[in-house]
Amino acid sequence: MKREFQIPERLETIIEKNLNELDLSLSDAKKIASAVQWQSDFYIENPNQTTPWKDRRAQIAQWAYYLPLNFLRNMSVIAQLKQTVPLDAFPGAFDYGAGLGASSWALRESGFQGSLFLYDRQPIAAPVLAPLQAENPLRWEPRSHQHHLGIFSYSLTEMQMRNDLLNQVPYVIIIEPSTQKEGRRLSETRDVLISKDYEIIAPCTHQKDCPLLRHSQRDWCHDRIFFKKPKWMAQIEKDLPFRNDSLTFSYLIAFKKALMKPEWQAPEGPLMGRLTGDILPEKGKSKQLVCFDEQRVFLTWMHKTKIDQTLPRGGLVEVPQDYDLVANEIRLKKEIKYLP
Numbered sequence: 045m046k047r048e049f050q051i052p053e054r055l056e057t058i059i060e061k062n063l064n065e066l067d068l069s070l071s072d073a074k075k076i077a078s079a080v081q082w083q084s085d086f087y088i089e090n091p092n093q094t095t096p097w098k099d100r101r102a103q104i105a106q107w108a109y110y111l112p113l114n115f116l117r118n119m120s121v122i123a124q125l126k127q128t129v130p131l132d133a134f135p136g137a138f139d140y141g142a143g144l145g146a147s148s149w150a151l152r153e154s155g156f157q158g159s160l161f162l163y164d165r166q167p168i169a170a171p172v173l174a175p176l177q178a179e180n181p182l183r184w185e186p187r188s189h190q191h192h193l194g195i196f197s198y199s200l201t202e203m204q205m206r207n208d209l210l211n212q213v214p215y216v217i218i219i220e221p222s223t224q225k226e227g228r229r230l231s232e233t234r235d236v237l238i239s240k241d242y243e244i245i246a247p248c249t250h251q252k253d254c255p256l257l258r259h260s261q262r263d264w265c266h267d268r269i270f271f272k273k274p275k276w277m278a279q280i281e282k283d284l285p286f287r288n289d290s291l292t293f294s295y296l297i298a299f300k301k302a303l304m305k306p307e308w309q310a311p312e313g314p315l316m317g318r319l320t321g322d323i324l325p326e327k328g329k330s331k332q333l334v335c336f337d338e339q340r341v342f343l344t345w346m347h348k349t350k351i352d353q354t355l356p357r358g359g360l361v362e363v364p365q366d367y368d369l370v371a372n373e374i375r376l377k378k379e380i381k382y383l384p
């Protein structure tokens with residue numbers, strides 16, 4: 045799977061149009077940066093509170109910064125989903141806690157042509173719905189979405205009773221902030237889903253305990269992707285004390301087992317592992333956290349073996365059949381097979 049994404053012109057045009065409604069343009073970097081700073085402080089101080097949409101600064105920050113970045117994160121998770129299930133397997137999809145529709149944009153951009161429903165605590169305006177050819181039903185009716193894909197992008201963190209809500213959604217994608225607290229909380233949600241007969245499709249390649257939750261008090265599962273940063277975004281970040289040169293997030297794709305089609309089952313094959321860490325160079329060796337069952341283990345290659353690999357976090361590798369475990373390290377004898 046490709047791990048670099050970009051913001052399409054179509055979305056940039058919509059962002060510009062909506063900023064114009066707020067008497068701004070994407071070139072007003074300083075004013076946008078000040079709104080983003082304010083919104084970021086709000087999220088840091090109130091990590092589980094709902095987005096304050098009535099505030100103009102929130103609207104600016106969401107249009108110019110959070111929508112495009114969350115769109116990119118959604119693109120990568122949808123690409124991951126497409127490795128298992130074609131998008132046209134779902135007659136419709138709903139974007140729960142949609143905000144400005146980051147997930148819906150990513151679905152459309154990924155080729156999804158089914159019906160699209162956006163739900164949020166606040167009514168969703170026509171300029172958001174029209175370009176997506178989407179609807180904003182007044183009430184959440186799980187029965188009308190029985191065969192639909194449900195996406196919760198950066199929204200579950202703002203919701204109470206998340207487990208009860210998720211259990212009504214047979215095909216679910218969750219994307220959450222990559223903080224330690226939210227990442228570990230999402231691994232707990234994974235346990236709940238497994239106990240309710242869901243199959244975890246990604247990032248996990250197994251249904252056993254999460255090794256990071258089980259064997260560490262600190263670690264949490266999160267992914268990283270790269271993107272082509274537009275000039276206007278680089279300008280905005282010049283006035284911010286932080287920059288997003290790569291994007292991190294935690295995610296889960298889970299399906300109710302009883303509603304999975306046989307053709308979606310992974311074919312029998314080699315043992316697959318997910319790279320859940322960045323490369324850690326050490327004296328004489330490099331190591332990288334890998335996940336394929338409940339063990340918390342590293343792939344390790346000694347520099348003297350001349351293995352020369354740079355594998356991106358978040359990707360899949362074929363775990364060698366006859367691996368030797370030395371303490372918590374799988375010592376590689378040759379380059380590992382990476383699945384792009």
Ligand SMILES: C[S@@+](CC[C@H](N)C(=O)[O-])C[C@H]1O[C@@H](n2cnc3c(N)ncnc32)[C@H](O)[C@@H]1O
Nearest residue numbers: 094095114141142143146164165197198199202
């Ligand atoms: C951080 S925004 C994320 C927006 C968008 N999904 C994205 O990825 O950029 C979270 C959204 O969840 C909505 N939300 C919070 N609690 C909700 C609830 N109980 N029901 C529906 N929407 C909710 C908020 O109004 C807000 O639009």
